[in-house]
Amino acid sequence: MGKSATVLAIETSCDETGVAVVTGKKSGNRYELTVREHLLHSQIATHKKTGGVVPEVAAREHAVQLPRLLVALSKKIPLAALMQEVDAIAVTAGPGLVTSLLVGVEVTKTIALAWEKPLVPVNHLEGHVYASLLKPNKGERHKQRDFVFPLLVLIVSGGHTELVLMKQHLNYRILGTTRDDAAGEAFDKTAKLLGLPYPGGPALSTLARTGDPTAITFPRPMLKSDNLEFSFSGLKTAVATYLKKQKRINRRDVAASIELAIVDALVGKTIRAVERYRPAGVVIAGGVAANRLLRSELEKALKQTAPKTKFFTPLLAYTTDNGAMIGAAGVIRYLNGTKSQPATLRVNPHLPLK
Ligand code: KG4
Ligand code: ZN
Numbered sequence: 001m002g003k004s005a006t007v008l009a010i011e012t013s014c015d016e017t018g019v020a021v022v023t024g025k026k027s028g029n030r031y032e033l034t035v036r037e038h039l040l041h042s043q044i045a046t047h048k049k050t051g052g053v054v055p056e057v058a059a060r061e062h063a064v065q066l067p068r069l070l071v072a073l074s075k076k077i078p079l080a081a082l083m084q085e086v087d088a089i090a091v092t093a094g095p096g097l098v099t100s101l102l103v104g105v106e107v108t109k110t111i112a113l114a115w116e117k118p119l120v121p122v123n124h125l126e127g128h129v130y131a132s133l134l135k136p137n138k139g140e141r142h143k144q145r146d147f148v149f150p151l152l153v154l155i156v157s158g159g160h161t162e163l164v165l166m167k168q169h170l171n172y173r174i175l176g177t178t179r180d181d182a183a184g185e186a187f188d189k190t191a192k193l194l195g196l197p198y199p200g201g202p203a204l205s206t207l208a209r210t211g212d213p214t215a216i217t218f219p220r221p222m223l224k225s226d227n228l229e230f231s232f233s234g235l236k237t238a239v240a241t242y243l244k245k246q247k248r249i250n251r252r253d254v255a256a257s258i259e260l261a262i263v264d265a266l267v268g269k270t271i272r273a274v275e276r277y278r279p280a281g282v283v284i285a286g287g288v289a290a291n292r293l294l295r296s297e298l299e300k301a302l303k304q305t306a307p308k309t310k311f312f313t314p315l316l317a318y319t320t321d322n323g324a325m326i327g328a329a330g331v332i333r334y335l336n337g338t339k340s341q342p343a344t345l346r347v348n349p350h351l352p353l354k
Contacts, residue, residue: 002027005087005334006036008111009327010066012104013096013124014158015043015053016320017065019073021082022134022327026335029169030146033133033331037076038317038324041065048198052188059099066107083115088339090330093121094351095159101347109342118339120330124321125160125353126170128285129153130332131314131325148310152279154270155353156294157286158184158199161266163228163273164353170336172353175273176228183262183288186232190239190258194251204255205291211256216242218261223268228276230269235261263293271301274309283312290319 004025011018021036043061047053074082091108094101112119133146153164153172161178181189184201191200196207218238221231239258243249266288274282282302288294295313302309318325 009090018323019069020323024331062103090120094348127325130328131318148280156288178230180233208256211252213256213260215253216257281310
């Protein structure tokens with residue numbers, strides 16, 4: 001006999017305001033997740049003006065958008081019905097921008113108090129990991145499976161680059177991290193050097209599609225070193241130097257060469273971890289998991305090195321920040337007994353994954 005639960009989930013850790021209702025079913029140690037509703041407000045247009053996220057501006061926009069999304073949600077599921085259905089309210093407690101996190105957490109506390117429901121604090125990175133278990137809406141064909149363990153996780157977001165080993169659900173051992181910039185940051189900073197708009201990752205990747213990735217050999221720091229660490233700040237310096245020195249620049253070739261340098265570093269270290277730990281599955285998590293080259297190169301490399309390894313990728317809609325991924329992790333946490341109270345829940349901008 002399985003257990004099931006439904007959570008209302010709220011995400012405001014950075015520059016996307018997300019609200020979702022997610023149901024989870026647990027049979028033994030396996031989970032099946034369904035996204036009932038999923039609403040998102042992207043702040044990209046706001047942050048484009050400043051070329052990046054200004055934390056104070058992001059928090060103020062969450063304060064405007066979160067109530068709007070909750071009103072929109074109430075039009076899909078009347079609040080009285082939602083209150084009946086929901087077992088708990090999940091919210092991102094960290095890591096992220098402190099003022100942005102506070103908006104989501106304080107609103108969540110208020111709902112939890114009014115509805116007399118428990119809170120489930122969720123680590124944003126855990127949300128990215130569990131995004132891969134979310135199915136598409138009804139009608140779309142998609143083979144859904146639960147994770148297999150040990151599972152190697154490559155977290156690649158705007159703030160984090162980590163290789164993590166999961167022996168089972170909700171269990172994390174950090175194998176390696178970045179010594180400086182995160183992979184998403186490397187995309188964003190080099191894209192800025194090329195004059196591309198915020199957020200740089202998708203813009204650079206689009207420009208790269210028609211460029212020659214072998215035109216310029218940018219450094220792949222640490223790729224040869226026998227560890228599972230990353231470093232991306234040297235790439236930014238190399239690109240700045242190249243752009244300063246060259247008289248004629250083919251921006252498409254530069255973009256394609258940058259993208260390949262980042263993807264090579266990520267794939268190289270992931271394969272090194274696969275060889276060392278022989279996981280049953282590999283999953284990519286975080287905004288950079290939307291990158292097409294990363295997906296295809298990692299899939300290719302896995303087929304060559306460890307063809308039996310299962311490869312999990314999130315649906316594109318759930319790669320960058322959203323409420324559904326917080327609902328996914330939140331409902332699994334809830335089914336495993338995680339609960340918190342409004343009076344004691346605190347945000348932690350540096351919340352570790354554990
Ligand atoms: O996970 P996310 O939405 O926010 C954080 O938790 O940081 O990740 C955002 C990052 C940004 O750096 C963005 O440029 C990058 O993900 N990104 C991409 C792509 N889509 C988003 N990077 C490369 N290629 C993409 N297609
Ligand atoms: Zn994120």
